[in-house]
Amino acid sequence: MSRILLVEDEISLASVLRRGFEAEGLRVDVAHDGDEGLRLALTEEYDAIVLDVMLPGLDGHRVCATVRAAGLWTPILMLTAKDTEYDEAAGLDTGADDYLTKPFSYLVLRARLRALLRRGGRARPATIEAGDLVLEPGSKRCTRAGTEVQLTAREFDLLAVLARRPGVAVSKGALLEEVWDLPADSDPNVVEVHVSALRRKLEAVCAERLLHTARGIGYRLVPAHGGSG
Ligand code: CA
Secondary structure: OOOOEEOOOHHHHHHHHHHHOOOOOOOEEOOHHHHHHHHOOOOOOOOOOEOOOOOOOHHHHHHHHHHHHHHOOOEEEOOOOOOOOHHHHHHHHHOOOOEEEEOEEEEEEHHHHHHHHOOOOOOOOOEEEEEEEEEEEOOEEEEEEEOOOOOOHHHHHHHHHHHHOOOOEEEEHHHHHHHHHHOOOOOOOHHHHHHHHHHHHHHHHOOOOEEEEEEEOEEOOOOOOOOOO
């Protein structure tokens, strides 16, 4: 049974989330301020931490940075009311794995949390590697066959979702949820446009295709090895 630490000072939101997680069969500890959240994160063992940014006492960024500085790589999903690129960058810089802006749908939070739990936090590599592709989530840096590829933040996130599941067809609906925080039945055109842009940039470095269309489903990333193997 997975064990979750939820650090959230809004009592009603915390209790709604706790009930939701418990209904999924997760064990949940709740802290209502940053200091208590940090104490629990450092003394108990969790499979994932859901961490609000705006907290009494230590804020979420400080908690996250302190947990990482202690050498703990428990997956961390940050929650924030702010929706600016600055905050997203700050969260990822302090070592968060994922980021969700309030207000969010519970279903999206659940999907993201499940993804983090599947990925796990033990000995997590700092980079995602798939064949000749290397992604660094902290800095959003992407290289292919050693050549840097300039991506927008959204393109990076889309590629990272596919690169974490090499060979697996991911539906456009799942991509809309995971990358754009949109319902799965939203217009898939935004996904198609971003995949086209990614293909153009990745194939400018090396013609071998990475992002393959999974007909009737979505896309899969098939690692390429630059013809060397
Ligand atoms: Ca808060």
